[in-house]
Amino acid sequence: KAGVTQTPRYLIKTRGQQVTLSCSPISGHRSVSWYQQTPGQGLQFLFEYFSETQRNKGNFPGRFSGRQFSNSRSEMNVSTLELGDSALYLCATGLATSTGELFFGEGSRLTVL
Amino acid sequence: GNSVTQMEGPVTLSEEAFLTINCTYTATGYPSLFWYVQYPGEGLQLLLKATKADDKGSNKGFEATYRKETTSFHLEKGSVQVSDSAVYFCAGSYSGGGADGLTFGKGTHLIIQP
Numbered sequence: 001k002a003g004v005t006q007t008p009r010y011l012i013k014t015r016g017q018q019v020t021l022s023c024s025p026i027s028g029h030r031s032v033s034w035y036q037q038t039p040g041q042g043l044q045f046l047f048e049y050f051s052e053t054q055r056n057k058g059n060f061p062g063r064f065s066g067r068q069f070s071n072s073r074s075e076m077n078v079s080t081l082e083l084g085d086s087a088l089y090l091c092a093t094g095l096a097t098s099t100g101e102l103f104f105g106e107g108s109r110l111t112v113l
Numbered sequence: 114g115n116s117v118t119q120m121e122g123p124v125t126l127s128e129e130a131f132l133t134i135n136c137t138y139t140a141t142g143y144p145s146l147f148w149y150v151q152y153p154g155e156g157l158q159l160l161l162k163a164t165k166a167d168d169k170g171s172n173k174g175f176e177a178t179y180r181k182e183t184t185s186f187h188l189e190k191g192s193v194q195v196s197d198s199a200v201y202f203c204a205g206s207y208s209g210g211g212a213d214g215l216t217f218g219k220g221t222h223l224i225i226q227p
Contacts, residue, residue, distance in 0.1 A: 104157040107155050
């Protein structure tokens with residue numbers, strides 16, 4: 001079956017702009033989590049959605065937001081971009097987070113100039 | 114807060130060598146523990162998991178045992194191959210994976226030379 005699809009794969013923005021990233025989960029997966037991966041901080045949890053509701057949120061500023069649609073597809077948005085937001089943003093989906101069996105997409109690599 | 118600590122690489126080994134990548138976790142409750150692997154240009158893939166003390170996860174020749182007494186979940190493989198070259202992440206799922214998502218270690222870059 002199709003895996004987790006993230007779009008776009010690569011994008012370049014400038015400081016102050018905003019960006020929206022998309023994630024289409026594996027069919028049947030209702031949980032969608034987002035992670036930020038950087039060389040310095042590693043993988044950090046952003047937030048998790050389940051059935052269109054944000055269940056959990058990591059320690060990121062309010063500029064980072066997300067939503068989930070009725071078909072379980074999810075988007076995350078970063079407003080007022082900063083240089084430090086340059087990272088690989090990974091989406092992970094699963095049937096339920098409690099097992100931790102997450103399936104990851106290949107990520108969206110954001111570069112902020 | 115919760116944390117997972119793993120040895121940082123790169124770790125360079127010759128083909129057929131024995132591999133150990135150390136991982137320890139903070140003992141807040143009883144997390145489920147995982148090893149994920151990230152091959153170049155790809156997303157993370159679940160390699161193995163263990164959900165309670167003394168459980169052993171295994172897959173593709175890799176093994177890890179949930180050690181409560183040492184709060185460890187070390188990854189081992191008896192004979193590595195060039196195709197095992199990747200970044201390996203140890204992770205813990207606290208609060209049933211809910212409140213904090215998965216907590217990841219920093220990752221260990223493994224390089225296997227022929």
